[in-house]
Amino acid sequence: MWLWRELPRIDELPNGSQLQSDGKLKFSDNFFEIFAIPQAWVVDLNGLNIRYRALQQEFHPDKYSTKSQIDQRLAVQMTSLINQAFETLKCPLKRAQYLLELSNINTDQETHITTDGNFLMQQIELREGLQDIFNHKEPWEMLERMRREIEDIYLNLQDSFQENYQKGSLDDALNITAKMQFFSKLLIEVENVEAELEDI
Known part of the structure; x- marks a missing residue:
């Protein structure tokens, strides 16, 4: 709360x-x-x-x-x-969650998106891509490409949240918010990979 x-x-x-x-x-x-x-x-x-x-x-x-x-x-x-x-x-993610909580929507649960096979596959591929960076001959270029890809998806999710929230589709907005949470974590992983590359 x-x-x-x-x-x-x-x-x-x-x-x-x-x-x-x-x-x-x-x-x-x-x-x-x-x-x-x-x-x-x-x-x-x-x-x-x-x-x-x-x-x-x-x-x-x-x-x-x-x-x-x-x-x-x-x-x-x-x-x-x-x-x-x-x-x-x-913070876009926290703001989205807060708006839903003001509408009495519980944002703590993410289980409602586990059946989205395409989304889960996308998560796996992106996380594997981040790990593969260390074996890439041009790790910094690959990292920047992945950063841009993740940021673009995150921004698109924000746009989708705005659209659904404004028209009152709160269930869809909740689903998007949960996906935003995953991509927010991915951006943190990008920062962690960057820090590790700097130490190599």
Whole structure:
């Protein structure tokens, strides 16, 4: 479960709390509300960064060092919530999963795509290709080709998610999100292979 669902509401804070914001931000806000942006797949990343820096400054725990212990604790919690919201919204995979969770869709299960034979075969071939890089006469060129291929597929999946999410096909969007998770992991594997090549 996401942290924002577990934290207290600012309008339900204990007596004695003086934690203030712009009057709009609450612990109960979802991540899109925290950053004052529409609840949608497309996110203005530049605007997200600007809002993030402003919120960091507003709720930095050092600003509350002379306040009550309640306010100090809540400032730390709010900072943690802001950081989690930022990391979620800037990451395509996490943002997709979060949008589905806001629609009460459980994104933890991946078993619903195991019967997609073409997808599973594609995963096997790509992972084998990454391992074969170390035996290739031009490993760096092969790595870049595979990186571009994986990134292109990942971007196409994001486009497919946006299309299905916008038209309300949440089951299809969930299936695509699970595939996005696999390709997100593949991109991490690409980075690991690159690090290993640098050490050779």
